[in-house]
Amino acid sequence: MVQLNDSNEDADELREAVTYDSDTGTYNSRSNWTDGETPSLSVAVTVAAATETPVEQLRPLAEVIDTDALDRIFDPSSGAASRYPSTSVSFRYEECHVTVYADGRTVVSRR
Numbered sequence: 001m002v003q004l005n006d007s008n009e010d011a012d013e014l015r016e017a018v019t020y021d022s023d024t025g026t027y028n029s030r031s032n033w034t035d036g037e038t039p040s041l042s043v044a045v046t047v048a049a050a051t052e053t054p055v056e057q058l059r060p061l062a063e064v065i066d067t068d069a070l071d072r073i074f075d076p077s078s079g080a081a082s083r084y085p086s087t088s089v090s091f092r093y094e095e096c097h098v099t100v101y102a103d104g105r106t107v108v109s110r111r
Contacts, residue, residue: 018049027108032076039074039089040067042106047094050108064093074102 018029027050031037040061048055061067070089074081081087081102090099097109 018046020049025109025111029106031104031106033074033081033104034076038071039100039106040070043070043093043098043100043108046106046108047096047098050096050110051094053094058094061093065089065091070100074100074104 018027020027027046029042029046031039031042033039044055044058044061047053048058051058072078073087073089085102087102088099090097092098095110097111099105099107101107
């Protein structure tokens, strides 16, 4: 499970990479899921940006989804994402609709 706090360098880097698309009303981040960047970390950071909430104040993501399973689905070493490039996982978290895509996108909507 990902441990998040203000000193988490991965979270800080990802937080800076979150963009807002005013046309779609979504917050977006992209990762190649390497160097410690995991889908679960990307979800937490992107939702934090969307809700303007510090990451460490969010409800634990593991209460909503099996974070180990989420990370395994998109683990580059498994090859699953390259075999099934249209794979995505969607769920609700912190009053947001979250979708994680095999190509490394995390898209969050407050709808």
